[in-house]
Amino acid sequence: MRAAGIEAFGGDVHMLGLAAPRSPAPDEVVIAVRAAGVGNWDEIVRTGDWDVGRRPPLVLGVEAAGVIEAVGAEVSDLTTGDEVLTHPLPLRDQGAWAEWLVAPAALVARKPAAVSWKTAGAFPVPALTADQALTDAAPTPAGSWVLVNGGGGVTGGLAAQLAVARDAIVVATAGPRSSERVRGYGVHLVFDYHDPDWPARVRDATPDRRGVDAAVNTARGGGATAMRAVADGGRLATITGDPPPPERGVKVADVYVRADGARLAALAEAFAAGLLGLEAGASLPLHEAAAALEDAVAGKAVGATVLTLWPQVSAEKP
Numbered sequence: 001m002r003a004a005g006i007e008a009f010g011g012d013v014h015m016l017g018l019a020a021p022r023s024p025a026p027d028e029v030v031i032a033v034r035a036a037g038v039g040n041w042d043e044i045v046r047t048g049d050w051d052v053g054r055r056p057p058l059v060l061g062v063e064a065a066g067v068i069e070a071v072g073a074e075v076s077d078l079t080t081g082d083e084v085l086t087h088p089l090p091l092r093d094q095g096a097w098a099e100w101l102v103a104p105a106a107l108v109a110r111k112p113a114a115v116s117w118k119t120a121g122a123f124p125v126p127a128l129t130a131d132q133a134l135t136d137a138a139p140t141p142a143g144s145w146v147l148v149n150g151g152g153g154v155t156g157g158l159a160a161q162l163a164v165a166r167d168a169i170v171v172a173t174a175g176p177r178s179s180e181r182v183r184g185y186g187v188h189l190v191f192d193y194h195d196p197d198w199p200a201r202v203r204d205a206t207p208d209r210r211g212v213d214a215a216v217n218t219a220r221g222g223g224a225t226a227m228r229a230v231a232d233g234g235r236l237a238t239i240t241g242d243p244p245p246p247e248r249g250v251k252v253a254d255v256y257v258r259a260d261g262a263r264l265a266a267l268a269e270a271f272a273a274g275l276l277g278l279e280a281g282a283s284l285p286l287h288e289a290a291a292a293l294e295d296a297v298a299g300k301a302v303g304a305t306v307l308t309l310w311p312q313v314s315a316e317k318p
Ligand SMILES: NC(=O)c1ccc[n+]([C@@H]2O[C@H](COP(=O)([O-])OP(=O)(O)OC[C@H]3O[C@@H](n4cnc5c(N)ncnc54)[C@H](OP(=O)(O)O)[C@@H]3O)[C@@H](O)[C@H]2O)c1
Pocket: 039, 040, 041, 125, 126, 129, 149, 150, 151, 152, 153, 154, 155, 156, 173, 174, 175, 176, 177, 178, 179, 193, 218, 219, 220, 222, 238, 239, 240, 241, 255, 256, 257, 299, 301, 302, 303
């Protein structure tokens, strides 16, 4: 099958010619991939700093959407032809930048018809991460002040929308390109992160200038800056691997996405119901995987990037 990945950790991304995946184990499905997301996190897999459950030769990609092609003997709630999306870690076979993907059925969610392939392929990691980080930072968000640093990004945008949906008073940072869109999420106030004093301005906006009750940081290297806007005894969750040392009684969480099929299904339904939106980015053929990853790492990719894998061209099928 056609696939894109690496021969060694730290190696260049290129096309890999691999055998079609094995038959599914009793609790697995095989998905014919239509779209697979590309994010800065794939670089962490490429360098070997995120253990996704297998070693090179490794097909990269940790999220995808597609059509079920084969089901294991014990899978009762999914069948061939079902349209699904998944963040299937730890990998049972290979990664998602490939024509076929083996996934545990428990980590697979049905794709609502209203969600496009492109969105579905890019949705699982940012949506689960935003949901999990927000829950860590603000377990009971209704009525509390919640900051999302990086509201203009894919994951930050989802975190802001989820916080609004949970009745928090949401403030966010965004650049000029994104501020109008972020305001459209129902965010109370948007601050330009280019202003070095934005954390103080956030504090000034809160009652008694105490700061926000909770913050989700989605901006690279932004954990310590976001901390400055948090009230004493508040909570901060950062997804960029930069947890600042705790201070003033602020509880800090270093969040890494956890695979969760049931939660992914609920988030996809929320998207289909119009409660969440995702800024679409580039849609590229599989053989442009290396360039897509470079753009994500360089911060050049705007919106959610996907590799498209349809129609499958390999003659050999699982
Ligand atoms: N821990 C995990 O499991 C996990 C999961 C997913 C993502 N991540 C990480 O989270 C980060 C965001 O990922 P993503 O894919 O959502 O990002 P993204 O969509 O590529 O976000 C980029 C956006 O961030 C905004 N931004 C840039 N610099 C900023 C700053 N200094 N302050 C505030 N906002 C800034 C810009 O928006 P404007 O348009 O507003 O300028 C930019 O368009 C990445 O580092 C990624 O690796 C971690």
